[in-house]
Amino acid sequence: MKYHALDTPAxxxxxxxxxxxxxxxxxxxxxxxxxxxxxxxTHKTPEIAQxxxxxxxxxxxxxxxxxxxxxxxxxxxxIFIANQIVGEQKLERxxxxxxxxxxxxxxxxxxxxxxxxxxxxxxxVRVGVRLEVDTGLHRAGVRTKEEAIALAHALAKxxxxxxxxxxxxxxxxYQANSDQERAIAIARMSETLADLRESLVRQxxxxxxxxxxxxxxxxxxAPVPGLDELRCGVYVFNxxxxxxxxxxxxxCALTVLTTVISVRPDGRVIxxxxxxxxxxxxxxxxxxxxxxxxxxxxxxxxASEEHGHLQAEGGTRLRVGDKVRIVPNHACTCVNLHERMxxxxxxxxxxxxxxxxxGKFL
Amino acid sequence: MKYHALDTPAxxxxxxxxxxxxxxxxxxxxxxxxxxxxxxxTHKTPEIAQxxxxxxxxxxxxxxxxxxxxxxxxxxxxIFIANQIVGEQKLERxxxxxxxxxxxxxxxxxxxxxxxxxxxxxxxVRVGVRLEVDTGLHRAGVRTKEEAIALAHALAKxxxxxxxxxxxxxxxxYQANSDQERAIAIARMSETLADLRESLVRQxxxxxxxxxxxxxxxxxxAPVPGLDELRCGVYVFNxxxxxxxxxxxxxCALTVLTTVISVRPDGRVIxxxxxxxxxxxxxxxxxxxxxxxxxxxxxxxxASEEHGHLQAEGGTRLRVGDKVRIVPNHACTCVNLHERMxxxxxxxxxxxxxxxxxGKFL
Numbered sequence: 186m187k188y189h190a191l192d193t194p195a196x197x198x199x200x201x202x203x204x205x206x207x208x209x210x211x212x213x214x215x216x217x218x219x220x221x222x223x224x225x226x227t228h229k230t231p232e233i234a235q236x237x238x239x240x241x242x243x244x245x246x247x248x249x250x251x252x253x254x255x256x257x258x259x260x261x262x263x264i265f266i267a268n269q270i271v272g273e274q275k276l277e278r279x280x281x282x283x284x285x286x287x288x289x290x291x292x293x294x295x296x297x298x299x300x301x302x303x304x305x306x307x308x309x310v311r312v313g314v315r316l317e318v319d320t321g322l323h324r325a326g327v328r329t330k331e332e333a334i335a336l337a338h339a340l341a342k343x344x345x346x347x348x349x350x351x352x353x354x355x356x357x358x359y360q361a362n363s364d365q366e367r368a369i370a371i372a373r374m375s376e377t378l379a380d381l382r383e384s385l386v387r388q389x390x391x392x393x394x395x396x397x398x399x400x401x402x403x404x405x406x407a408p409v410p411g412l413d414e415l416r417c418g419v420y421v422f423n424x425x426x427x428x429x430x431x432x433x434x435x436x437c438a439l440t441v442l443t444t445v446i447s448v449r450p451d452g453r454v455i456x457x458x459x460x461x462x463x464x465x466x467x468x469x470x471x472x473x474x475x476x477x478x479x480x481x482x483x484x485x486x487x488a489s490e491e492h493g494h495l496q497a498e499g500g501t502r503l504r505v506g507d508k509v510r511i512v513p514n515h516a517c518t519c520v521n522l523h524e525r526m527x528x529x530x531x532x533x534x535x536x537x538x539x540x541x542x543x544g545k546f547l
Numbered sequence: 548m549k550y551h552a553l554d555t556p557a558x559x560x561x562x563x564x565x566x567x568x569x570x571x572x573x574x575x576x577x578x579x580x581x582x583x584x585x586x587x588x589t590h591k592t593p594e595i596a597q598x599x600x601x602x603x604x605x606x607x608x609x610x611x612x613x614x615x616x617x618x619x620x621x622x623x624x625x626i627f628i629a630n631q632i633v634g635e636q637k638l639e640r641x642x643x644x645x646x647x648x649x650x651x652x653x654x655x656x657x658x659x660x661x662x663x664x665x666x667x668x669x670x671x672v673r674v675g676v677r678l679e680v681d682t683g684l685h686r687a688g689v690r691t692k693e694e695a696i697a698l699a700h701a702l703a704k705x706x707x708x709x710x711x712x713x714x715x716x717x718x719x720x721y722q723a724n725s726d727q728e729r730a731i732a733i734a735r736m737s738e739t740l741a742d743l744r745e746s747l748v749r750q751x752x753x754x755x756x757x758x759x760x761x762x763x764x765x766x767x768x769a770p771v772p773g774l775d776e777l778r779c780g781v782y783v784f785n786x787x788x789x790x791x792x793x794x795x796x797x798x799c800a801l802t803v804l805t806t807v808i809s810v811r812p813d814g815r816v817i818x819x820x821x822x823x824x825x826x827x828x829x830x831x832x833x834x835x836x837x838x839x840x841x842x843x844x845x846x847x848x849x850a851s852e853e854h855g856h857l858q859a860e861g862g863t864r865l866r867v868g869d870k871v872r873i874v875p876n877h878a879c880t881c882v883n884l885h886e887r888m889x890x891x892x893x894x895x896x897x898x899x900x901x902x903x904x905x906g907k908f909l
Contacts, residue, residue, distance in 0.1 A: 192636040192909050226852065248853040268853065269808040271819070271868055274554040293809055296867035324854055325809035325817050356851065446631040447655055447687035455687050457633070461883050462908050465827040489718065490588065490879055491610040491630065491908065492686055505658035506633055517852055521823050522883070524906060544886060546824050546853065547554050 187532045189508055193444040194462035196523040197510060198538075200530045202438035203233070203421060210403065210420045211240040217407040222246050222265060224398065224418030227517045229542035230526065231259035233421060244287070246398075246416040250275050251545030253282055259541070263287040265315070267352060267398070267416060269297045269325055275547070276300055280308035289313035291352065293325050295339050298346065305345035314340065315350040315396065318381060320374040321357040330381050337390050350394030351382060352416075358402050359468075364431065371405040379411045401430040424516040425476060426468055439526075440478055440510035441519065443493060445503050452497035458511060459488040464518035475511040485511065549894045551870055555806040556824035558885040559872060560900075562892045564800035565595070565783060572765065572782045573602040579769040584608050584627060586760065586780030589879045591904035592888065593621035595783060606649070608760075608778040612637050613907030615644055621903070625649040627677070629714060629760070629778060631659045631687055637909070638662055642670035651675035653714065655687050657701050660708065667707035676702065677712040677758065680743065682736040683719040692743050699752050712756030713744060714778075720764050721830075726793065733767040741773045763792040786878040787838060788830055801888075802840055802872035803881065805855060807865050814859035820873060821850040826880035837873040847873065 188197055214221040223237045224246040234245055234256055244263030247253045253264045268291050270279055282288055283305065292298045292314045305312045316333060319326030327333045333351070340348050355374055361367040378395050385392050396414040397406050403417050422439035423432045443458035463475055465488070474488040477495060480503075487494040493511065503509070513519040520526070521543055528536035550559055576583040585599045586608040596607055596618055606625030609615045615626045630653050632641055644650055645667065654660045654676045667674045678695060681688030689695045695713070702710050717736055723729040740757050747754045758776040759768050765779050784801035785794045805820035825837055827850070836850040839857060842865075849856040855873065865871070875881040882888070883905055890898035 192634060194908055269817075269867075271806050271808045272554060294867060296810075297808065300868075319811075323811075323815055324851065324856060328811060444633050446633045446659065448658075449681075449685075449690060453685055455631075457908075460826075460828070460880055461906075464822075465829075465877075465880060466822070467827075467829075489686065490883075494686060505631075505656060506662075515827075518822055518827060521852075522906065544823075544884065546556055546820075 186534045188442060188527060188529050188534050189532065191442055191527060191534065193442050193508060194458040195442045196520065196526040197440045197442050197529050198422065198526045199438045200528050200535060202436060206421050206423065206436055206438060207236055207240050210417060211242070213403060213407050214415055215241060219407055219412070220414040222396070222414050222416050223421070224248070224267070224416050225252060225256060225542065227418040227520065228421055229520060229540045230538050231256065231541055232538045234259065234261055243414070246418070249546050250278055250282070251547045252542040253288070254278065255542040255545055257282055257286045261286065265289040267291050267354065269293060269317070270301065271297060273300070276304035280304050280310050280312065283308070283310040283312050287313070289315055289349070291315055291317045291325070292340065293317040293327055295336065298340055298343055302343035302346050311345050311347055314346050314348050315352045315394070316348060318351050318353045318378065320353040320355055320377055321370065322354060324354070324356070326353060330384060333381055334384060334388065337385055337388070341390070348390060350392055350396055351378065351385070352396035353378065354398040355402050356399065358399060359430070367401065368405050371402055371409070375406070375409045375412060382411070400427060419516055422516040425512055425514045429469065437512045439516050439519065440512055442508055442510050445505055445507045445509070448501065448503060448505060452500050454483065454495040454497060454501055454503050456493040456495060456509065457491065458493050459491045461490045462522060463488060463493070463511060463513050464515055464522060466515035466518055468514060475513050478510040478512055480509070548896045550804060550889060550891050550896050551894065553804055553889060553896065555804050555870060556820040557804045558882065558888040559802045559804050559891050560784065560888045561800045562890050562897060564798060568783050568785065568798055568800060569598055569602050572779060573604070575765060575769050576777055577603060581769055581774070582776040584758070584776050584778050585783070586610070586629070586778050587614060587618060587904065589780040589882065590783055591882060591902045592900050593618065593903055594900045596621065596623055605776070608780070611908050612640055612644070613909045614904040615650070616640065617904040617907055619644055619648045623648065627651040629653050629716065631655060631679070632663065633659060635662070638666035642666045642672050642674065645670070645672040645674050649675070651677055651711070653677055653679045653687070654698070654702065655679040655689055657698065660702055660705055664705035664708050673707050673709055676708050676710050677714045677756070678710060680713050680715045680740065682715040682717055682739055683732070684716060686716070686718070688715060692746060695743055696746060696750065699747055699750070703752070710752060712754055712758055713740065713747070714758035715740065716760040717764050718761060720761060721792070729764065730767050733764055733771070737768070737771045737774060744773070762789060781878050784878040787874055787876045791831065799874045801878050801881065802874055804870055804872050807867055807869045807871070810863065810865060810867060814862050816845065816857040816859060816863055816865050818855040818857060818871065819853065820855050821853045823852045824884060825850060825855070825873060825875050826877055826884060828877035828880055830876060837875050840872040840874055842871070
């Protein structure tokens with residue numbers, strides 16, 4: 186079946202581009218002797234997780250316990266939840282999952298660690314923990330070396346937890362205006378993390394892993410000695426946010442197929458994909474909502490919930506019923522709106538993958 | 548069960564506020580002798596549709612055929628798809644649905660109408676159509692009176708279609724800077740629609756309904772003679788976009804319950820609801836991502852996919868594990884991310900409703 190025959194909106198993934206993206210990141214990390222633990226929140230799809238593991242990933246990263254459960258169920262044996270898990274209901278599920286697979290989870294305070302330790306002790310399991318460090322995003326994570334060392338000492342007194350690493354998410358790099366700024370920010374971050382790790386090791390903690398995240402940071406972090414593990418997510422698909430940060434346009438593997446439903450004489454073209462099929466993310470100066478693959482002269486000027494508003498300068502050849510593919514601004518939030526993705530090679534639909542961790546935010 | 552006991556993120560709807568919102572819009576339209584045909588794309592939930600119909604709504608509006616199927620299956624007998632339905636697969640489903648319920652659908656071109664007519668003829672059903680008029684949003688819809696009249700004449704020649712009304716969506720009102728601007732825009736729109744309808748009637752077309760949309764426009768459109776039907780959607784919940792356009796804060800019925808997972812000494816509070824539980828909509832000058840119901844001094848300064856970033860000036864009493872409710876910026880895109888909503892009266896969870904039309908964008 187050709188993808189043109191699919192009803193729309195439909196999420197398409199280009200298999201060749203997906204495979205190239207997987208290969209490139211696997212190579213970058215392998216050549217620099219780094220571990221790759223891809224963030225599965227981007228694709229939420231067991232088939233892609235299996236491809237990542239087959240390409241050499243040491244395990245998966247997820248943001249949510251519900252995602253970890255889906256991937257464990259699908260056979261992944263080593264999962265890091267790079268987030269704080271809080272609340273009795275979740276902790277019961279977490280310790281159950283810790284029996285099924287090698288599970289690590291983030292901690293940045295005793296308020297998070299104590300109930301986790303208690304739940305693990307009651308269940309008679311050991312849970313790996315990694316200490317989250319805030320290196321500039323100002324999200325979760327300890328802010329100072331003193332805070333990190335105090336927390337490590339406190340963690341050491343808690344039963345059934347095993348501290349084996351430190352991690353950060355350098356999401357503040359998305360704000361950098363140039364590769365030079367990005368490189369300098371990475372250099373500072375690396376220094377901070379190395380200093381912290383050295384202090385922890387000197388005090389007797391067995392910190393075997395320093396883990397960093399982020400796709401746009403990867404080409405800068407991969408070469409740095411002492412950064413052991415990369416948790417890139419969006420590299421599998423890339424998107425317009427990544428292109429704005431240096432990814433090649435030809436690496437965008439994900440598109441939303443959409444049908445033209447209205448064409449006006451002034452070149453306004455309305456398609457059947459809006460923010461409920463593409464997400465509302467507009468992280469750009471130009472404020473456009475996506476890019477039309479077939480005709481980049483069409484500007485995606487606005488989106489309602491169920492309509493995309495395209496504008497063609499000086500008329501268009503598009504007609505009602507024509508189908509075009511939109512490259513989304515942000516692959517992660519776009520994928521989360523769909524139940525399945527169609528795997529395309531050239532024009533042929535080769536597979537349909539269920540996005541099994543979609544909406545698993547509990 | 549108290550809502551505090553729910554695992555998070557969880558979508559809550561306050562039953563009292565929901566009922567008050569339903570009652571108020573029903574009263575506004577009833578007193579002015581107008582028909583209310585609520586847009587169900589906001590709630591996507593059969594239980595709320597039933598409440599709207601019980602309160603006097605003449606039927607439902609939807610944006611998508613998949614939504615229409617869900618509500619017809621749930622027993623709704625009169626549905627208007629206020630959108631252009633394009634493509635053979637959808638048209639086959641549409642004519643099947645037209646056997647189950649009174650179905651009307653938008654048209655703004657012959658390219659949309661001809662295949663619809665052919666599908667209806669093949670299936671031996673009659674389908675109601677309404678002519679979409681662009682009154683300033685520049686989305687779908689005919690732009691001029693001449694275009695409208697020409698299309699009406701062409702529609703009259705197509706078998707199995709029954710033109711009974713004209714409709715517009717005055718979404719451009721969201722851009723108005725004041726109620727005065729909004730009132731003037733509505734006055735102009737009303738004049739345009741009245742003039743068009745008169746012309747159509749004079750040429751022999753049985754136009755029995757002029758239908759308009761939009762919650763923030765309702766208090767201006769409801770009194771206007773000649774506007775027969777209102778298709779408001781978001782009034783059931785309201786949200787921060789509506790509050791910015793004059794809705795009372797106390798009318799916001801929808802919140803996302805979220806748990807504090809990290810607190811930093813500078814007053815940074817991280818919660819477990821980000822753009823995948825709230826949506827990414829930021830239609831505000833202040834660029835905040837939502838409002839904390841329990842403490843409006845906390846600013847929702849940023850959201851990652853799975854984290855909300857709140858900032859408290861001068862410290863906070865919130866601790867890890869505390870739960871707060873976030874009023875979303877945009878209820879429609881927020882609801883679309885959830886599988887179910889918890890119906891709350893005071894602190895008590897009284898019901899759980901499945902959001903059955905969630906993601907039905909085909």
